[in-house]
Amino acid sequence: MRAVISTDPTPPLTPAVLHILLALAQEERHGYGIMKQVALDSAETVKMGPGTLYGALGRLTKSGLISESESRVDPALDDQRRIYYRITSAGSAVLAAELKRYRNVVSIGRKRQLSALPV
Amino acid sequence: MRYHQWYKALLRLYPKGFRDRFGESMAQTFADLDRERRDAGRSPAAFLAWMFLETLASVALENVAMLNVTVRRLRKAALASGVLLALPLTLTLANPAARLRGGEGGGFDWMPGSFVVMGVMLFAAALGVQIAAERIHGPTARAIAVLGVIAFFALIWVELAVDGISQLALLMASSPSAHLPSSLGLEFA
Numbered sequence: 521m522r523a524v525i526s527t528d529p530t531p532p533l534t535p536a537v538l539h540i541l542l543a544l545a546q547e548e549r550h551g552y553g554i555m556k557q558v559a560l561d562s563a564e565t566v567k568m569g570p571g572t573l574y575g576a577l578g579r580l581t582k583s584g585l586i587s588e589s590e591s592r593v594d595p596a597l598d599d600q601r602r603i604y605y606r607i608t609s610a611g612s613a614v615l616a617a618e619l620k621r622y623r624n625v626v627s628i629g630r631k632r633q634l635s636a637l638p639v
Numbered sequence: 640m641r642y643h644q645w646y647k648a649l650l651r652l653y654p655k656g657f658r659d660r661f662g663e664s665m666a667q668t669f670a671d672l673d674r675e676r677r678d679a680g681r682s683p684a685a686f687l688a689w690m691f692l693e694t695l696a697s698v699a700l701e702n703v704a705m706l707n708v709t710v711r712r713l714r715k716a717a718l719a720s721g722v723l724l725a726l727p728l729t730l731t732l733a734n735p736a737a738r739l740r741g742g743e744g745g746g747f748d749w750m751p752g753s754f755v756v757m758g759v760m761l762f763a764a765a766l767g768v769q770i771a772a773e774r775i776h777g778p779t780a781r782a783i784a785v786l787g788v789i790a791f792f793a794l795i796w797v798e799l800a801v802d803g804i805s806q807l808a809l810l811m812a813s814s815p816s817a818h819l820p821s822s823l824g825l826e827f828a
Contacts, residue, residue, distance in 0.1 A: 551664050552671040569690060570668045571697025574661040603664055 530617040536576050539566050541585065541607060541615040548589045550602035551577070577605060585611035642687060643670060649691065652698045654705040665694075712769050720761035724754060756799065764792040 533541070536558075543549060543557035551573055558566055568576075580586045589604035607615070646669050650662045669690060676686045731749045736742035738750060749757075771784035798804040 551668045555668065555672075569693030569697070570665040570672075571694040571700075573668070574657075574665055575697050575701060578657065578661065602667065 530614050532621065533614070533618050534576075535562075535566050536568055536572055537580065538615075538618055539568075540573070540576055540580065541611055541618075544586060544605055544607040545612070545615060548604040548606040550594060550604050552602075553594070554605065580611070581605075584608055585614055640673075642683070643673070646690065646694070649694055649698070652695075653701055657701050657705075712766065715769060716762050716765035719765040720758050723761050724758055727757070728754065757796075760792060760795060764788055767791075 539558040539562055540554055542561055543554045549557060551570070554577075555568055555573060558568060577586065581588065586605050586607050589606045591601040591603050594602055643666070647662075647666050650658055650665055653662065672690070673683075673686065676683065727747070727749050730747040731737045731739050734740070734742070734746045734748060736745045737748045738744050739748075742748075767788040768785050771788055772781060775781040775784050794804060
């Protein structure tokens with residue numbers, strides 16, 4: 521059987537990756553700050569522990585979608601230095617492509633009046 | 640608190656590269672989440688169960704990912720050594736006088752031991768080149784490291800094939816003022 525190779529340059533993102541990119545879209549954040557923002561953005565539906573978060577941060581950094589910013593102190597928490605992460609231009613492009621995909625899906629749903637269907 | 644130490648102990652199960660990079664941040668995040676839990680007046684049981692299970696699952700995933708990288712690296716090194724060994728094997732098999740073919744020797748004539756030694760050397764060199772290329776980021780430093788691995792491989796080969804390095808060292812020790820090119824010419828002619 522022949523393997524089907526995706527030619528999509530930005531395949532759909534996992535919920536964790538999508539929410540991390542969203543959390544970093546407007547400002548640099550450290551790990552705990554990302555977690556808090558993801559919980560807020562998803563109304564607590566996407567819950568990430570440190571394992572999931574830092575595994576995803578490692579993979580996103582490796583693929584060039586985010587990068588480490590310099591360490592600095594978060595006065596709201598404590599005096600420990602924290603590593604901040606920021607989205608790269610490649611990350612912003614991937615996020616924009618993903619949001620466009622979502623908009624297309626929503627648009628199809630609206631056209632077919634699927635919101636009127638019972639859930 | 641004692642369970643903070645337990646969590647730090649759990650982080651030791653991650654592959655070293657991951658632990659060095661994220662271990663401290665993870666412990667810090669764990670402490671932040673624990674403080675948040677205490678401020679909210681929640682009991683530690685559910686929090687700790689979630690934290691430890693989630694981190695344990697991530698430990699397994701990262702170790703599998705690390706294992707996959709290692710297997711891929713070993714497979715590439717084995718393939719490169721096999722391809723490179725095909726050349727001396729072809730030359731040996733094409734030589735009617737080769738001892739491997741029951742001949743009397745002479746010409747291009749490698750014995751099974753030579754293939755094994757060269758195979759091990761090529762495998763180690765291919766692995767070294769891959770690791771250098773993956774881990775060293777600057778293009779100049781990477782090129783120097785890769786060339787260093789290749790040069791080291793060549794030195795060992797010269798030494799094993801014709802005692803080249805030992806002879807050169809002996810020559811230089813016995814006659815420091817000896818003219819190097821002519822000495823080399825005599826030894827390797």
